[in-house]
Amino acid sequence: MPIPLCLPFHLNKHQHHGHNNVATPSHSDQSYMRFIEILDKQNIKISYKKYDKNRLVEKYDPSCLNNKFVSILFDQKLDNAFIENILLQQILINAQPYNFIGYSNSQLRGRSCYLYAGTTEEIESIINDNGDFYKIKNLSKRAARIGLLFSSCTxxxxxxxxxxxxxxxxxxxxxxxxxxxxxxxxxxxxxxxxxxxxxxxxxxxxxxxxxxxxxxxxxxxxxxxxxxxxxxxxxxxxxxxxxxxxxxxxxxxxxxxxxxxxxxxxxSKPKLGFLIKQFIMLLSGLNISDETFLKKQEDHFHEIVTMCDDMNVAMKYSLYFDRIDLVYHLLSNNIQLIQSELQILQKKALESVEKLKIPITKSRLALGVCDPCKLNQ
Structure with missing residues:
Protein backbone atom coordinates (compact mmCIF):
# COMPACT_ATOMS: atom_id res chain seq x y z
CA MET A 1 0.00 0.00 0.00
CA PRO A 2 1.18 3.56 -0.69
CA ILE A 3 0.53 4.58 2.94
CA PRO A 4 0.92 2.52 6.11
CA LEU A 5 -2.26 0.95 7.44
CA CYS A 6 -0.65 0.34 10.82
CA LEU A 7 -0.75 3.76 12.48
CA PRO A 8 1.13 4.56 15.71
CA PHE A 9 -1.09 7.04 17.55
CA HIS A 10 1.35 8.45 20.11
CA LEU A 11 -0.66 11.57 20.93
CA ASN A 12 -2.45 11.63 24.24
CA LYS A 13 -5.52 13.54 25.30
CA HIS A 14 -3.63 16.06 27.38
CA GLN A 15 -1.61 17.57 24.54
CA HIS A 16 -2.87 20.54 22.58
CA HIS A 17 -2.52 21.17 18.89
CA GLY A 18 -3.43 24.77 18.14
CA HIS A 19 -6.76 26.22 17.12
CA ASN A 20 -9.25 25.57 14.31
CA ASN A 21 -11.09 23.16 16.59
CA VAL A 22 -8.29 20.58 16.37
CA ALA A 23 -6.87 19.93 19.80
CA THR A 24 -6.85 17.54 22.68
CA PRO A 25 -9.03 17.98 25.73
CA SER A 26 -8.30 18.93 29.25
CA HIS A 27 -9.41 16.76 32.16
CA SER A 28 -12.77 18.54 32.17
CA ASP A 29 -13.59 17.93 28.51
CA GLN A 30 -13.27 14.44 27.08
CA SER A 31 -15.37 14.94 23.92
CA TYR A 32 -12.40 14.64 21.60
CA MET A 33 -11.93 11.94 19.00
CA ARG A 34 -8.90 10.55 17.26
CA PHE A 35 -8.68 12.25 13.89
CA ILE A 36 -6.77 10.96 10.86
CA GLU A 37 -6.34 13.17 7.80
CA ILE A 38 -4.97 11.49 4.68
CA LEU A 39 -3.37 14.32 2.73
CA ASP A 40 -2.06 12.26 -0.19
CA LYS A 41 -0.84 8.74 -0.90
CA GLN A 42 2.33 9.24 1.14
CA ASN A 43 1.36 11.66 3.91
CA ILE A 44 -1.07 11.47 6.80
CA LYS A 45 -1.75 13.69 9.78
CA ILE A 46 -3.00 12.43 13.14
CA SER A 47 -4.45 14.50 15.96
CA TYR A 48 -7.41 14.78 18.28
CA LYS A 49 -10.41 16.78 17.16
CA LYS A 50 -13.42 17.93 19.10
CA TYR A 51 -16.21 15.94 17.55
CA ASP A 52 -19.85 16.80 16.99
CA LYS A 53 -21.91 14.51 19.18
CA ASN A 54 -24.16 11.96 17.52
CA ARG A 55 -26.41 9.17 18.70
CA LEU A 56 -24.33 6.13 17.78
CA VAL A 57 -21.02 7.35 19.18
CA GLU A 58 -22.68 8.49 22.40
CA LYS A 59 -24.32 5.09 22.83
CA TYR A 60 -21.22 2.94 22.34
CA ASP A 61 -18.46 5.26 23.56
CA PRO A 62 -19.86 8.25 25.48
CA SER A 63 -17.62 11.31 25.10
CA CYS A 64 -15.08 9.08 23.28
CA LEU A 65 -13.48 8.02 26.55
CA ASN A 66 -12.35 4.64 25.19
CA ASN A 67 -11.29 5.63 21.65
CA LYS A 68 -13.76 3.18 20.13
CA PHE A 69 -14.38 5.53 17.20
CA VAL A 70 -11.97 7.30 14.86
CA SER A 71 -12.78 10.04 12.37
CA ILE A 72 -10.92 9.83 9.05
CA LEU A 73 -10.80 12.51 6.36
CA PHE A 74 -9.59 12.13 2.77
CA ASP A 75 -8.19 15.06 0.82
CA GLN A 76 -10.25 16.17 -2.18
CA LYS A 77 -7.46 15.33 -4.63
CA LEU A 78 -7.42 11.63 -3.71
CA ASP A 79 -9.20 9.38 -6.19
CA ASN A 80 -12.18 7.24 -5.23
CA ALA A 81 -10.41 3.95 -5.97
CA PHE A 82 -7.69 4.78 -3.45
CA ILE A 83 -10.25 5.70 -0.77
CA GLU A 84 -12.25 2.54 -1.41
CA ASN A 85 -9.13 0.42 -1.12
CA ILE A 86 -8.33 1.98 2.27
CA LEU A 87 -11.82 1.62 3.73
CA LEU A 88 -12.31 -1.97 2.61
CA GLN A 89 -9.28 -3.02 4.62
CA GLN A 90 -8.70 -3.26 8.32
CA ILE A 91 -6.72 -0.36 9.77
CA LEU A 92 -4.52 -0.97 12.79
CA ILE A 93 -4.12 1.90 15.25
CA ASN A 94 -1.80 1.08 18.13
CA ALA A 95 -2.35 -2.61 17.29
CA GLN A 96 -6.13 -2.18 17.62
CA PRO A 97 -8.07 -3.14 14.46
CA TYR A 98 -10.54 -0.55 13.15
CA ASN A 99 -13.08 -0.94 10.34
CA PHE A 100 -15.40 1.37 8.45
CA ILE A 101 -18.78 1.84 10.18
CA GLY A 102 -20.51 4.78 8.48
CA TYR A 103 -20.88 8.50 7.86
CA SER A 104 -23.39 11.31 8.16
CA ASN A 105 -24.68 13.12 5.10
CA SER A 106 -22.42 16.09 5.80
CA GLN A 107 -19.42 13.79 6.21
CA LEU A 108 -20.14 12.23 2.84
CA ARG A 109 -19.99 15.65 1.20
CA GLY A 110 -16.73 16.38 3.01
CA ARG A 111 -15.14 12.98 2.20
CA SER A 112 -15.03 11.91 5.82
CA CYS A 113 -16.34 8.92 7.78
CA TYR A 114 -16.06 6.97 11.04
CA LEU A 115 -14.07 3.86 11.87
CA TYR A 116 -14.92 1.56 14.77
CA ALA A 117 -12.65 -0.62 16.89
CA GLY A 118 -14.18 -3.97 16.07
CA THR A 119 -14.63 -6.64 13.43
CA THR A 120 -16.95 -6.24 10.47
CA GLU A 121 -19.28 -8.75 12.13
CA GLU A 122 -19.43 -6.64 15.30
CA ILE A 123 -20.10 -3.51 13.26
CA GLU A 124 -22.88 -5.22 11.31
CA SER A 125 -24.44 -6.28 14.61
CA ILE A 126 -24.28 -2.71 15.95
CA ILE A 127 -25.97 -1.32 12.85
CA ASN A 128 -28.72 -3.94 12.87
CA ASP A 129 -29.34 -3.47 16.60
CA ASN A 130 -30.18 0.18 15.99
CA GLY A 131 -32.52 -0.04 13.02
CA ASP A 132 -34.20 -2.38 10.55
CA PHE A 133 -31.86 -1.29 7.78
CA TYR A 134 -31.76 -4.79 6.28
CA LYS A 135 -35.24 -4.11 4.91
CA ILE A 136 -33.90 -1.29 2.71
CA LYS A 137 -32.68 -2.93 -0.49
CA ASN A 138 -31.43 0.21 -2.24
CA LEU A 139 -27.81 0.57 -1.07
CA SER A 140 -27.52 4.36 -1.36
CA LYS A 141 -30.81 4.81 0.48
CA ARG A 142 -29.72 2.36 3.17
CA ALA A 143 -26.43 4.22 3.65
CA ALA A 144 -28.31 7.51 3.94
CA ARG A 145 -30.66 6.06 6.56
CA ILE A 146 -27.75 4.64 8.58
CA GLY A 147 -26.17 8.09 8.28
CA LEU A 148 -29.02 9.53 10.35
CA LEU A 149 -27.49 7.77 13.36
CA PHE A 150 -24.38 9.91 12.84
CA SER A 151 -26.17 13.26 12.47
CA SER A 152 -24.55 15.91 14.65
CA CYS A 153 -27.10 16.67 17.34
CA THR A 154 -27.62 17.55 20.99
CA SER A 268 -34.71 29.06 14.88
CA LYS A 269 -32.36 31.64 16.39
CA PRO A 270 -30.31 34.73 15.53
CA LYS A 271 -27.33 33.66 13.40
CA LEU A 272 -24.81 35.31 11.14
CA GLY A 273 -26.15 34.98 7.61
CA PHE A 274 -24.83 35.72 4.15
CA LEU A 275 -26.14 37.59 1.16
CA ILE A 276 -25.39 35.38 -1.84
CA LYS A 277 -26.22 35.51 -5.52
CA GLN A 278 -29.44 33.47 -5.23
CA PHE A 279 -30.80 35.68 -2.43
CA ILE A 280 -29.92 38.82 -4.35
CA MET A 281 -31.85 37.57 -7.39
CA LEU A 282 -34.82 36.67 -5.20
CA LEU A 283 -34.86 39.99 -3.35
CA SER A 284 -34.35 41.90 -6.58
CA GLY A 285 -37.48 40.22 -7.90
CA LEU A 286 -39.26 41.60 -4.83
CA ASN A 287 -38.30 45.13 -5.92
CA ILE A 288 -35.33 45.66 -3.59
CA SER A 289 -33.23 48.28 -5.37
CA ASP A 290 -29.80 47.54 -6.82
CA GLU A 291 -28.42 50.45 -4.80
CA THR A 292 -29.21 48.55 -1.59
CA PHE A 293 -27.09 45.58 -2.65
CA LEU A 294 -24.27 47.78 -3.92
CA LYS A 295 -24.20 49.62 -0.59
CA LYS A 296 -23.93 46.31 1.30
CA GLN A 297 -21.09 45.22 -0.96
CA GLU A 298 -19.30 48.55 -0.56
CA ASP A 299 -19.54 48.29 3.23
CA HIS A 300 -18.20 44.73 3.03
CA PHE A 301 -15.17 45.86 0.99
CA HIS A 302 -14.48 48.64 3.49
CA GLU A 303 -14.59 46.19 6.41
CA ILE A 304 -12.09 43.88 4.73
CA VAL A 305 -9.68 46.77 4.13
CA THR A 306 -9.91 48.02 7.73
CA MET A 307 -10.05 44.62 9.43
CA CYS A 308 -6.49 44.74 10.78
CA ASP A 309 -6.94 48.20 12.31
CA ASP A 310 -10.57 48.48 13.39
CA MET A 311 -11.30 46.65 16.65
CA ASN A 312 -15.03 46.19 15.96
CA VAL A 313 -14.49 44.88 12.44
CA ALA A 314 -11.75 42.53 13.67
CA MET A 315 -14.13 41.24 16.33
CA LYS A 316 -16.88 40.63 13.78
CA TYR A 317 -14.69 38.63 11.42
CA SER A 318 -13.03 36.69 14.23
CA LEU A 319 -16.49 35.46 15.18
CA TYR A 320 -17.38 34.98 11.52
CA PHE A 321 -14.43 32.60 11.08
CA ASP A 322 -14.95 30.96 14.49
CA ARG A 323 -11.66 32.27 15.91
CA ILE A 324 -12.72 32.72 19.52
CA ASP A 325 -9.06 32.71 20.55
CA LEU A 326 -8.59 36.02 18.73
CA VAL A 327 -11.61 37.55 20.44
CA TYR A 328 -9.88 37.24 23.81
CA HIS A 329 -6.96 39.33 22.54
CA LEU A 330 -9.31 41.91 21.07
CA LEU A 331 -11.24 42.23 24.32
CA SER A 332 -7.90 42.91 26.01
CA ASN A 333 -7.19 45.63 23.45
CA ASN A 334 -4.26 43.65 22.01
CA ILE A 335 -5.04 43.99 18.31
CA GLN A 336 -1.38 44.61 17.46
CA LEU A 337 -0.38 41.21 18.87
CA ILE A 338 -2.55 39.31 16.40
CA GLN A 339 -1.86 41.20 13.18
CA SER A 340 -0.55 38.10 11.38
CA GLU A 341 -3.67 36.13 12.29
CA LEU A 342 -5.95 38.98 11.20
CA GLN A 343 -4.13 39.13 7.87
CA ILE A 344 -4.95 35.45 7.36
CA LEU A 345 -8.62 36.20 8.05
CA GLN A 346 -8.41 39.15 5.69
CA LYS A 347 -7.19 36.85 2.93
CA LYS A 348 -10.05 34.43 3.60
CA ALA A 349 -12.55 37.27 3.47
CA LEU A 350 -11.16 38.35 0.11
CA GLU A 351 -11.75 34.84 -1.21
CA SER A 352 -15.43 35.11 -0.28
CA VAL A 353 -15.70 38.29 -2.35
CA GLU A 354 -15.25 36.28 -5.55
CA LYS A 355 -18.19 34.08 -4.51
CA LEU A 356 -20.35 37.13 -3.74
CA LYS A 357 -20.83 36.09 -0.12
CA ILE A 358 -21.54 39.15 2.02
CA PRO A 359 -21.97 38.60 5.80
CA ILE A 360 -25.13 40.13 7.24
CA THR A 361 -25.00 40.63 11.00
CA LYS A 362 -28.71 41.22 11.53
CA SER A 363 -29.94 37.86 10.29
CA ARG A 364 -31.72 34.82 11.62
CA LEU A 365 -31.80 31.10 10.96
CA ALA A 366 -35.25 30.17 9.63
CA LEU A 367 -36.75 26.70 9.23
CA GLY A 368 -39.42 25.93 6.65
CA VAL A 369 -42.53 24.38 8.21
CA CYS A 370 -46.13 23.76 7.30
CA ASP A 371 -48.89 25.62 9.14
CA PRO A 372 -51.70 23.09 9.61
CA CYS A 373 -53.32 25.12 12.40
CA LYS A 374 -53.30 28.28 10.26
CA LEU A 375 -51.57 30.21 13.03
CA ASN A 376 -49.65 32.42 10.62
CA GLN A 377 -52.53 33.59 8.47
Whole structure:
Protein backbone atom coordinates (compact mmCIF):
# COMPACT_ATOMS: atom_id res chain seq x y z
CA MET A 1 0.00 0.00 0.00
CA PRO A 2 1.18 3.56 -0.69
CA ILE A 3 0.53 4.58 2.94
CA PRO A 4 0.92 2.52 6.11
CA LEU A 5 -2.26 0.95 7.44
CA CYS A 6 -0.65 0.34 10.82
CA LEU A 7 -0.75 3.76 12.48
CA PRO A 8 1.13 4.56 15.71
CA PHE A 9 -1.09 7.04 17.55
CA HIS A 10 1.35 8.45 20.11
CA LEU A 11 -0.66 11.57 20.93
CA ASN A 12 -2.45 11.63 24.24
CA LYS A 13 -5.52 13.54 25.30
CA HIS A 14 -3.63 16.06 27.38
CA GLN A 15 -1.61 17.57 24.54
CA HIS A 16 -2.87 20.54 22.58
CA HIS A 17 -2.52 21.17 18.89
CA GLY A 18 -3.43 24.77 18.14
CA HIS A 19 -6.76 26.22 17.12
CA ASN A 20 -9.25 25.57 14.31
CA ASN A 21 -11.09 23.16 16.59
CA VAL A 22 -8.29 20.58 16.37
CA ALA A 23 -6.87 19.93 19.80
CA THR A 24 -6.85 17.54 22.68
CA PRO A 25 -9.03 17.98 25.73
CA SER A 26 -8.30 18.93 29.25
CA HIS A 27 -9.41 16.76 32.16
CA SER A 28 -12.77 18.54 32.17
CA ASP A 29 -13.59 17.93 28.51
CA GLN A 30 -13.27 14.44 27.08
CA SER A 31 -15.37 14.94 23.92
CA TYR A 32 -12.40 14.64 21.60
CA MET A 33 -11.93 11.94 19.00
CA ARG A 34 -8.90 10.55 17.26
CA PHE A 35 -8.68 12.25 13.89
CA ILE A 36 -6.77 10.96 10.86
CA GLU A 37 -6.34 13.17 7.80
CA ILE A 38 -4.97 11.49 4.68
CA LEU A 39 -3.37 14.32 2.73
CA ASP A 40 -2.06 12.26 -0.19
CA LYS A 41 -0.84 8.74 -0.90
CA GLN A 42 2.33 9.24 1.14
CA ASN A 43 1.36 11.66 3.91
CA ILE A 44 -1.07 11.47 6.80
CA LYS A 45 -1.75 13.69 9.78
CA ILE A 46 -3.00 12.43 13.14
CA SER A 47 -4.45 14.50 15.96
CA TYR A 48 -7.41 14.78 18.28
CA LYS A 49 -10.41 16.78 17.16
CA LYS A 50 -13.42 17.93 19.10
CA TYR A 51 -16.21 15.94 17.55
CA ASP A 52 -19.85 16.80 16.99
CA LYS A 53 -21.91 14.51 19.18
CA ASN A 54 -24.16 11.96 17.52
CA ARG A 55 -26.41 9.17 18.70
CA LEU A 56 -24.33 6.13 17.78
CA VAL A 57 -21.02 7.35 19.18
CA GLU A 58 -22.68 8.49 22.40
CA LYS A 59 -24.32 5.09 22.83
CA TYR A 60 -21.22 2.94 22.34
CA ASP A 61 -18.46 5.26 23.56
CA PRO A 62 -19.86 8.25 25.48
CA SER A 63 -17.62 11.31 25.10
CA CYS A 64 -15.08 9.08 23.28
CA LEU A 65 -13.48 8.02 26.55
CA ASN A 66 -12.35 4.64 25.19
CA ASN A 67 -11.29 5.63 21.65
CA LYS A 68 -13.76 3.18 20.13
CA PHE A 69 -14.38 5.53 17.20
CA VAL A 70 -11.97 7.30 14.86
CA SER A 71 -12.78 10.04 12.37
CA ILE A 72 -10.92 9.83 9.05
CA LEU A 73 -10.80 12.51 6.36
CA PHE A 74 -9.59 12.13 2.77
CA ASP A 75 -8.19 15.06 0.82
CA GLN A 76 -10.25 16.17 -2.18
CA LYS A 77 -7.46 15.33 -4.63
CA LEU A 78 -7.42 11.63 -3.71
CA ASP A 79 -9.20 9.38 -6.19
CA ASN A 80 -12.18 7.24 -5.23
CA ALA A 81 -10.41 3.95 -5.97
CA PHE A 82 -7.69 4.78 -3.45
CA ILE A 83 -10.25 5.70 -0.77
CA GLU A 84 -12.25 2.54 -1.41
CA ASN A 85 -9.13 0.42 -1.12
CA ILE A 86 -8.33 1.98 2.27
CA LEU A 87 -11.82 1.62 3.73
CA LEU A 88 -12.31 -1.97 2.61
CA GLN A 89 -9.28 -3.02 4.62
CA GLN A 90 -8.70 -3.26 8.32
CA ILE A 91 -6.72 -0.36 9.77
CA LEU A 92 -4.52 -0.97 12.79
CA ILE A 93 -4.12 1.90 15.25
CA ASN A 94 -1.80 1.08 18.13
CA ALA A 95 -2.35 -2.61 17.29
CA GLN A 96 -6.13 -2.18 17.62
CA PRO A 97 -8.07 -3.14 14.46
CA TYR A 98 -10.54 -0.55 13.15
CA ASN A 99 -13.08 -0.94 10.34
CA PHE A 100 -15.40 1.37 8.45
CA ILE A 101 -18.78 1.84 10.18
CA GLY A 102 -20.51 4.78 8.48
CA TYR A 103 -20.88 8.50 7.86
CA SER A 104 -23.39 11.31 8.16
CA ASN A 105 -24.68 13.12 5.10
CA SER A 106 -22.42 16.09 5.80
CA GLN A 107 -19.42 13.79 6.21
CA LEU A 108 -20.14 12.23 2.84
CA ARG A 109 -19.99 15.65 1.20
CA GLY A 110 -16.73 16.38 3.01
CA ARG A 111 -15.14 12.98 2.20
CA SER A 112 -15.03 11.91 5.82
CA CYS A 113 -16.34 8.92 7.78
CA TYR A 114 -16.06 6.97 11.04
CA LEU A 115 -14.07 3.86 11.87
CA TYR A 116 -14.92 1.56 14.77
CA ALA A 117 -12.65 -0.62 16.89
CA GLY A 118 -14.18 -3.97 16.07
CA THR A 119 -14.63 -6.64 13.43
CA THR A 120 -16.95 -6.24 10.47
CA GLU A 121 -19.28 -8.75 12.13
CA GLU A 122 -19.43 -6.64 15.30
CA ILE A 123 -20.10 -3.51 13.26
CA GLU A 124 -22.88 -5.22 11.31
CA SER A 125 -24.44 -6.28 14.61
CA ILE A 126 -24.28 -2.71 15.95
CA ILE A 127 -25.97 -1.32 12.85
CA ASN A 128 -28.72 -3.94 12.87
CA ASP A 129 -29.34 -3.47 16.60
CA ASN A 130 -30.18 0.18 15.99
CA GLY A 131 -32.52 -0.04 13.02
CA ASP A 132 -34.20 -2.38 10.55
CA PHE A 133 -31.86 -1.29 7.78
CA TYR A 134 -31.76 -4.79 6.28
CA LYS A 135 -35.24 -4.11 4.91
CA ILE A 136 -33.90 -1.29 2.71
CA LYS A 137 -32.68 -2.93 -0.49
CA ASN A 138 -31.43 0.21 -2.24
CA LEU A 139 -27.81 0.57 -1.07
CA SER A 140 -27.52 4.36 -1.36
CA LYS A 141 -30.81 4.81 0.48
CA ARG A 142 -29.72 2.36 3.17
CA ALA A 143 -26.43 4.22 3.65
CA ALA A 144 -28.31 7.51 3.94
CA ARG A 145 -30.66 6.06 6.56
CA ILE A 146 -27.75 4.64 8.58
CA GLY A 147 -26.17 8.09 8.28
CA LEU A 148 -29.02 9.53 10.35
CA LEU A 149 -27.49 7.77 13.36
CA PHE A 150 -24.38 9.91 12.84
CA SER A 151 -26.17 13.26 12.47
CA SER A 152 -24.55 15.91 14.65
CA CYS A 153 -27.10 16.67 17.34
CA THR A 154 -27.62 17.55 20.99
CA UNK A 155 -29.39 15.17 23.40
CA UNK A 156 -32.28 16.70 25.33
CA UNK A 157 -35.10 14.96 27.22
CA UNK A 158 -36.22 11.34 27.03
CA UNK A 159 -39.69 11.12 25.49
CA UNK A 160 -41.58 7.97 26.44
CA UNK A 161 -44.00 6.32 24.02
CA UNK A 162 -47.09 7.61 25.86
CA UNK A 163 -45.95 11.15 25.02
CA UNK A 164 -45.55 10.40 21.30
CA UNK A 165 -48.69 10.82 19.21
CA UNK A 166 -48.93 9.62 15.61
CA UNK A 167 -50.90 11.92 13.33
CA UNK A 168 -51.66 11.75 9.62
CA UNK A 169 -49.94 13.70 6.89
CA UNK A 170 -51.93 16.28 4.98
CA UNK A 171 -52.03 15.11 1.37
CA UNK A 172 -53.81 16.40 -1.71
CA UNK A 173 -53.43 15.84 -5.45
CA UNK A 174 -50.37 13.66 -4.94
CA UNK A 175 -48.53 16.21 -2.76
CA UNK A 176 -47.64 15.78 0.91
CA UNK A 177 -47.89 19.25 2.39
CA UNK A 178 -46.69 18.16 5.83
CA UNK A 179 -43.71 16.15 4.58
CA UNK A 180 -41.26 15.79 7.49
CA UNK A 181 -43.09 18.29 9.69
CA UNK A 182 -44.53 17.37 13.09
CA UNK A 183 -45.62 19.26 16.19
CA UNK A 184 -44.20 19.71 19.68
CA UNK A 185 -46.12 20.96 22.69
CA UNK A 186 -45.09 24.41 23.85
CA UNK A 187 -44.62 23.17 27.42
CA UNK A 188 -42.24 20.42 26.28
CA UNK A 189 -40.40 22.79 23.95
CA UNK A 190 -39.60 25.11 26.85
CA UNK A 191 -38.22 22.17 28.84
CA UNK A 192 -35.67 21.22 26.19
CA UNK A 193 -34.33 24.78 25.77
CA UNK A 194 -31.83 24.46 28.69
CA UNK A 195 -30.12 21.64 26.78
CA UNK A 196 -29.39 23.97 23.86
CA UNK A 197 -26.24 25.59 25.19
CA UNK A 198 -25.99 28.43 22.68
CA UNK A 199 -29.66 29.46 22.70
CA UNK A 200 -30.07 33.06 23.80
CA UNK A 201 -33.55 34.23 24.69
CA UNK A 202 -34.62 37.58 23.21
CA UNK A 203 -34.41 40.61 25.49
CA UNK A 204 -37.90 41.70 24.57
CA UNK A 205 -40.65 40.34 22.34
CA UNK A 206 -43.87 42.08 21.41
CA UNK A 207 -47.08 40.33 20.42
CA UNK A 208 -49.53 41.57 17.81
CA UNK A 209 -50.97 44.02 20.35
CA UNK A 210 -47.50 45.47 21.04
CA UNK A 211 -47.49 43.96 24.53
CA UNK A 212 -44.40 42.32 26.02
CA UNK A 213 -44.80 38.55 26.02
CA UNK A 214 -42.83 35.58 27.27
CA UNK A 215 -40.98 34.03 24.34
CA UNK A 216 -38.06 32.05 25.71
CA UNK A 217 -37.87 29.18 23.24
CA UNK A 218 -37.48 28.65 19.50
CA UNK A 219 -40.60 28.16 17.40
CA UNK A 220 -39.25 25.13 15.50
CA UNK A 221 -36.68 22.36 15.99
CA UNK A 222 -34.93 20.06 13.54
CA UNK A 223 -34.87 16.71 15.33
CA UNK A 224 -33.80 13.09 15.36
CA UNK A 225 -35.95 10.72 17.40
CA UNK A 226 -35.44 6.97 17.09
CA UNK A 227 -36.03 6.33 13.36
CA UNK A 228 -37.69 9.69 12.72
CA UNK A 229 -36.24 12.86 11.25
CA UNK A 230 -37.79 16.20 10.43
CA UNK A 231 -38.94 19.45 11.98
CA UNK A 232 -41.19 19.95 15.00
CA UNK A 233 -43.16 23.20 15.15
CA UNK A 234 -44.43 24.35 18.54
CA UNK A 235 -48.16 24.69 19.09
CA UNK A 236 -49.95 27.22 21.29
CA UNK A 237 -50.74 24.83 24.16
CA UNK A 238 -48.73 25.76 27.26
CA UNK A 239 -49.69 22.48 28.95
CA UNK A 240 -48.85 20.13 26.07
CA UNK A 241 -45.85 17.86 26.77
CA UNK A 242 -46.13 15.62 23.71
CA UNK A 243 -44.59 15.38 20.28
CA UNK A 244 -46.73 14.57 17.25
CA UNK A 245 -45.05 12.48 14.55
CA UNK A 246 -46.28 12.02 10.98
CA UNK A 247 -45.66 8.97 8.73
CA UNK A 248 -43.47 11.07 6.42
CA UNK A 249 -41.03 11.56 9.31
CA UNK A 250 -40.44 7.82 9.85
CA UNK A 251 -37.40 6.65 7.90
CA UNK A 252 -36.79 3.34 9.67
CA UNK A 253 -37.81 1.49 12.83
CA UNK A 254 -35.38 1.95 15.70
CA UNK A 255 -35.20 1.76 19.47
CA UNK A 256 -31.71 3.28 19.73
CA UNK A 257 -32.90 5.67 22.44
CA UNK A 258 -35.99 7.45 23.71
CA UNK A 259 -33.99 10.68 23.84
CA UNK A 260 -35.11 13.55 21.63
CA UNK A 261 -32.09 14.98 19.81
CA UNK A 262 -31.96 18.46 18.31
CA UNK A 263 -29.67 18.86 15.31
CA UNK A 264 -26.79 21.32 15.45
CA UNK A 265 -28.07 24.67 14.19
CA UNK A 266 -31.43 22.91 14.09
CA UNK A 267 -33.62 25.53 15.68
CA SER A 268 -34.71 29.06 14.88
CA LYS A 269 -32.36 31.64 16.39
CA PRO A 270 -30.31 34.73 15.53
CA LYS A 271 -27.33 33.66 13.40
CA LEU A 272 -24.81 35.31 11.14
CA GLY A 273 -26.15 34.98 7.61
CA PHE A 274 -24.83 35.72 4.15
CA LEU A 275 -26.14 37.59 1.16
CA ILE A 276 -25.39 35.38 -1.84
CA LYS A 277 -26.22 35.51 -5.52
CA GLN A 278 -29.44 33.47 -5.23
CA PHE A 279 -30.80 35.68 -2.43
CA ILE A 280 -29.92 38.82 -4.35
CA MET A 281 -31.85 37.57 -7.39
CA LEU A 282 -34.82 36.67 -5.20
CA LEU A 283 -34.86 39.99 -3.35
CA SER A 284 -34.35 41.90 -6.58
CA GLY A 285 -37.48 40.22 -7.90
CA LEU A 286 -39.26 41.60 -4.83
CA ASN A 287 -38.30 45.13 -5.92
CA ILE A 288 -35.33 45.66 -3.59
CA SER A 289 -33.23 48.28 -5.37
CA ASP A 290 -29.80 47.54 -6.82
CA GLU A 291 -28.42 50.45 -4.80
CA THR A 292 -29.21 48.55 -1.59
CA PHE A 293 -27.09 45.58 -2.65
CA LEU A 294 -24.27 47.78 -3.92
CA LYS A 295 -24.20 49.62 -0.59
CA LYS A 296 -23.93 46.31 1.30
CA GLN A 297 -21.09 45.22 -0.96
CA GLU A 298 -19.30 48.55 -0.56
CA ASP A 299 -19.54 48.29 3.23
CA HIS A 300 -18.20 44.73 3.03
CA PHE A 301 -15.17 45.86 0.99
CA HIS A 302 -14.48 48.64 3.49
CA GLU A 303 -14.59 46.19 6.41
CA ILE A 304 -12.09 43.88 4.73
CA VAL A 305 -9.68 46.77 4.13
CA THR A 306 -9.91 48.02 7.73
CA MET A 307 -10.05 44.62 9.43
CA CYS A 308 -6.49 44.74 10.78
CA ASP A 309 -6.94 48.20 12.31
CA ASP A 310 -10.57 48.48 13.39
CA MET A 311 -11.30 46.65 16.65
CA ASN A 312 -15.03 46.19 15.96
CA VAL A 313 -14.49 44.88 12.44
CA ALA A 314 -11.75 42.53 13.67
CA MET A 315 -14.13 41.24 16.33
CA LYS A 316 -16.88 40.63 13.78
CA TYR A 317 -14.69 38.63 11.42
CA SER A 318 -13.03 36.69 14.23
CA LEU A 319 -16.49 35.46 15.18
CA TYR A 320 -17.38 34.98 11.52
CA PHE A 321 -14.43 32.60 11.08
CA ASP A 322 -14.95 30.96 14.49
CA ARG A 323 -11.66 32.27 15.91
CA ILE A 324 -12.72 32.72 19.52
CA ASP A 325 -9.06 32.71 20.55
CA LEU A 326 -8.59 36.02 18.73
CA VAL A 327 -11.61 37.55 20.44
CA TYR A 328 -9.88 37.24 23.81
CA HIS A 329 -6.96 39.33 22.54
CA LEU A 330 -9.31 41.91 21.07
CA LEU A 331 -11.24 42.23 24.32
CA SER A 332 -7.90 42.91 26.01
CA ASN A 333 -7.19 45.63 23.45
CA ASN A 334 -4.26 43.65 22.01
CA ILE A 335 -5.04 43.99 18.31
CA GLN A 336 -1.38 44.61 17.46
CA LEU A 337 -0.38 41.21 18.87
CA ILE A 338 -2.55 39.31 16.40
CA GLN A 339 -1.86 41.20 13.18
CA SER A 340 -0.55 38.10 11.38
CA GLU A 341 -3.67 36.13 12.29
CA LEU A 342 -5.95 38.98 11.20
CA GLN A 343 -4.13 39.13 7.87
CA ILE A 344 -4.95 35.45 7.36
CA LEU A 345 -8.62 36.20 8.05
CA GLN A 346 -8.41 39.15 5.69
CA LYS A 347 -7.19 36.85 2.93
CA LYS A 348 -10.05 34.43 3.60
CA ALA A 349 -12.55 37.27 3.47
CA LEU A 350 -11.16 38.35 0.11
CA GLU A 351 -11.75 34.84 -1.21
CA SER A 352 -15.43 35.11 -0.28
CA VAL A 353 -15.70 38.29 -2.35
CA GLU A 354 -15.25 36.28 -5.55
CA LYS A 355 -18.19 34.08 -4.51
CA LEU A 356 -20.35 37.13 -3.74
CA LYS A 357 -20.83 36.09 -0.12
CA ILE A 358 -21.54 39.15 2.02
CA PRO A 359 -21.97 38.60 5.80
CA ILE A 360 -25.13 40.13 7.24
CA THR A 361 -25.00 40.63 11.00
CA LYS A 362 -28.71 41.22 11.53
CA SER A 363 -29.94 37.86 10.29
CA ARG A 364 -31.72 34.82 11.62
CA LEU A 365 -31.80 31.10 10.96
CA ALA A 366 -35.25 30.17 9.63
CA LEU A 367 -36.75 26.70 9.23
CA GLY A 368 -39.42 25.93 6.65
CA VAL A 369 -42.53 24.38 8.21
CA CYS A 370 -46.13 23.76 7.30
CA ASP A 371 -48.89 25.62 9.14
CA PRO A 372 -51.70 23.09 9.61
CA CYS A 373 -53.32 25.12 12.40
CA LYS A 374 -53.30 28.28 10.26
CA LEU A 375 -51.57 30.21 13.03
CA ASN A 376 -49.65 32.42 10.62
CA GLN A 377 -52.53 33.59 8.47
Missing amino acids: PTLHIQSDHVIEIDDIEKNGYTFTDGCGIIGRCLAKKIVPYLNDFKEPLITLNENNQVEDNTCPCAFQIRYQGCKGVLMINDDDKDETIQIRPSMKKFTSAISTCLYVCDDGY
